[in-house]
Amino acid sequence: MSTLTALARAQAVASGRAQPIATVRHLHVHDHPMVLVPLAMAGEANAPLAALAGTDPAKPELLVVTQPRDRNERFAFADRLAQLLVAYVDGFADATEDIPIDRGKDVRTRYADAPQLWVPNPGGIDFLRLFGRSTRFRTVDGEHPVPAGVPMLGRWLTFFATSAEVPGSALLLNAVQALGLHWATGQSGAEDAQLGVLLAWIESGAEAAREVENGPVAGPDTDPDFDNRVLAPLIERNAPELPEVLRELMLPTWDRMWRTMTLLRRLPVGERVATRWDSDKDVYTAFAQHVAEGGAPQPRRDGAVAAAARLQRLESAASRYAVQRAFDDPLVLAEYRLAGAAFAGTVTLAAPDRIDDSGKRPVLRPRIMVRTAEVVRVEPGTSLTSPSRPGQKARVVSVAPAGVAGESDVLLELSGGMGRKLVAEPGSVPAVGERLMLTTLSEEFRRSGALPDPAETPWTHGGPPVLAEPPL
Numbered sequence: 001m002s003t004l005t006a007l008a009r010a011q012a013v014a015s016g017r018a019q020p021i022a023t024v025r026h027l028h029v030h031d032h033p034m035v036l037v038p039l040a041m042a043g044e045a046n047a048p049l050a051a052l053a054g055t056d057p058a059k060p061e062l063l064v065v066t067q068p069r070d071r072n073e074r075f076a077f078a079d080r081l082a083q084l085l086v087a088y089v090d091g092f093a094d095a096t097e098d099i100p101i102d103r104g105k106d107v108r109t110r111y112a113d114a115p116q117l118w119v120p121n122p123g124g125i126d127f128l129r130l131f132g133r134s135t136r137f138r139t140v141d142g143e144h145p146v147p148a149g150v151p152m153l154g155r156w157l158t159f160f161a162t163s164a165e166v167p168g169s170a171l172l173l174n175a176v177q178a179l180g181l182h183w184a185t186g187q188s189g190a191e192d193a194q195l196g197v198l199l200a201w202i203e204s205g206a207e208a209a210r211e212v213e214n215g216p217v218a219g220p221d222t223d224p225d226f227d228n229r230v231l232a233p234l235i236e237r238n239a240p241e242l243p244e245v246l247r248e249l250m251l252p253t254w255d256r257m258w259r260t261m262t263l264l265r266r267l268p269v270g271e272r273v274a275t276r277w278d279s280d281k282d283v284y285t286a287f288a289q290h291v292a293e294g295g296a297p298q299p300r301r302d303g304a305v306a307a308a309a310r311l312q313r314l315e316s317a318a319s320r321y322a323v324q325r326a327f328d329d330p331l332v333l334a335e336y337r338l339a340g341a342a343f344a345g346t347v348t349l350a351a352p353d354r355i356d357d358s359g360k361r362p363v364l365r366p367r368i369m370v371r372t373a374e375v376v377r378v379e380p381g382t383s384l385t386s387p388s389r390p391g392q393k394a395r396v397v398s399v400a401p402a403g404v405a406g407e408s409d410v411l412l413e414l415s416g417g418m419g420r421k422l423v424a425e426p427g428s429v430p431a432v433g434e435r436l437m438l439t440t441l442s443e444e445f446r447r448s449g450a451l452p453d454p455a456e457t458p459w460t461h462g463g464p465p466v467l468a469e470p471p472l
Contacts, residue, residue, distance in 0.1 A: 002335050005184050013186035016206040022182045023331050025267035028170040028277040030116035034088045035060075035257045037120060037250050038127045040220040041068040042227050046130040048077050049222065049231075050246040053084050057258040060251070064243045067235065075146045078135055082149030085156055089115045093288050114171065114277070114284035117160050118261070120195045120218035120253055121176040125164050127220040128172070132157030136297045151297070158298050159287050166314060168276045168321035171284065175199075175260040182267065185209075194218065199256050202263065218253040270328035276321075304461035305454045312448045323441045327387035333437065337374065342439035345372030345410065352429035355422060363415075364422050366429045368394075370410045370436055371402055384412070384438040392417030392428070394438060412438075 008019040037052040037060075047068040052060040061084065065077045095112040119125055136154025138146040160172040175195055185192055185201040187209070192198045195218040200209040217223050222231060226249070234242045302310060326333040326342075336342040349369035356365040376399050378384065384394040397411040418428040430436050457463035 003338055004331070004335055008184035009186055012184055012201070012206075016186070018183040018185045018201040018205075020182065021184045021331065022267070022329050024270040024329050025264055026181055026270050026273065026325050026328065027168075027173060027178060027264070028116070028269075028273050028280070029261050029264050030170075033116040033118050033261065034085070035118045035254065036085075036124070036128075037218070037253050037257065038124055038131075038220045039222060039246065039250060040127055041065075042222050042224060044068060046127065046134060048074060048131065050243075050250065051077075051081060052247075052250045052254045053081065055088065057255075060254050062243060062247050062250075064246055066238060066242055075138075075150055078131075078150045078153055079147035082147075082153035085117075086149060086152055089156055089284075089288070091115075092284070093292075110281055110285040111288065112281075114281045116170060117172045118257055119172070119174050120257060121174050121193060123220050124218075125161055125172060125174055128157045129161035132159075132161055133300075137300075152291075155291065155297050162298070163280070163283060167318040168324070169280055169283075169317075170273075170277060171280050175257055178264060179260060182264070195253060195256055195260075199260060199263075203259070216249050216252050218256070219250070270325070272324040272328050276324070303454055304457055305451050308451055309448070312451075316446060316448065319446070320443065323443050326439070326441055327390065327443070333387070333439065336439055336441065340375065340377030341441065342437065343372050343374040343376055343410075344435065344437045345370040345374070347430045347432050347434045347436055348409070350429060350432050352424050362422060364418060364424060366414045366418070366424060367397070368412050368414065368430055370412060370438065371407055372410065373407050376408050376410060378440065382440065383442070384440060385442045386430075386436055386438055388437070389417055389428070389430075390443050410438075 005021055008021050012019045032055060034053065034055050038048065039050040041047040041049045048063075048065055049068050050065065051063045053063065054060045063077050063080050065073045067073050092111055092113050092115050096109050097112040098107040098109055100106070101108050119128065132154045134154070135146075135150050136158055138144075138151050138154065140146060140148050140151065163169045164172040164174075176193055176198060179198055179202060180192055183202050185198060186206060187197070187201070194213075196212040196215050197209045200212050217226075230245065233239075234245060326336055333342055337344070347368050348371045350366070351368070352366045354364075354366050355362045378396055378399070380396050380398055382396045384396065386392065386394065393415050394412040395415070397413050400409050400411075401407075402409045414429060419425040454462055455464065
């Protein structure tokens, strides 16, 4: 837990109301999302019991497995869910848009929008991952055939669950983490995992949260007491009222899901959220085209090289997401200021036309002096970036005490983001009097390390076995 989040939790306890820990919304909230509230039978590995699904808050569709141990009923449930989900995701495969590449010399085409799936909590994502793994390799003919939509459901569920692992992706979101990214409550993280309580803290405060502590669970696991008192007798006697009982159990969560999205939409969206959604559209386009072309299902597990490449991508995405959140949100950036990785100051001197002719050819290298009252923990030679000019680098030349006690003068040399001439473009060099934020964070692209061909890895990592020389 960060320092500012801990402070916000303390303030929430004192005031009885959740406290904001972000000034902007850090995720894309779709205008036409699909909400899925899954419910699984306790004590059974990934045995679906029911689900509420749909894109209309007023018209949720209830899917029920009246006998969760019955294979045919479970796959009938999967088939109906497939009809809903596949129809939803296919609805985005019509309109396309052209994206310029290679500095405008060429274009590529992608779908103009992408689907977005919402579940109540991280447990819902785990349920979809397991359900996708158990259905995507099923066959529609042979000894144990399943309905035609089941394998396709598994592939799409796996796609969404995999995308949820990528920091900053918004293809599959869960309401608990989405709210926790923007508000802090006065309770523990374990208590925040209950959607009803968390939402009550944000909407109405601690007193309202106490009133819903013992309310219906948000799934995917059911409450043991409910299982013993209500669910088990209904299943044993195949009661016709079971679907209605499950609907009443899940409707509060369904309503809270849509209230969560309404709450998030009220926040101003972060500047870089659209860029991350563009990446999601690229991912959706690639997978939808792979499916349309008859591509194979996702493998059961990655090979060594594929796993290493995926880990690199996740690490790069996590680093990029952290920087983007800080650049979008002063409250997030404040954490880095506390840690000494950022400081704010005012430009007191500026030489926008300075030329460095010490090399083979002269280059534009303006210098500015920034005065700050914050502690500066960067050494000369450190490269800094300003969120207001992310394409420009500021190399620290020197740090010296200012004439006022507790203040410092930081001399910076600028490069990049000023055009290609020896005269800086207007506004590209900070002017005297401008308030500037500087940080060691950077959005600069980082090239991934080279990985070997799978055939060149040792046998312990999927490559060919090493054969010993036969004895003479």
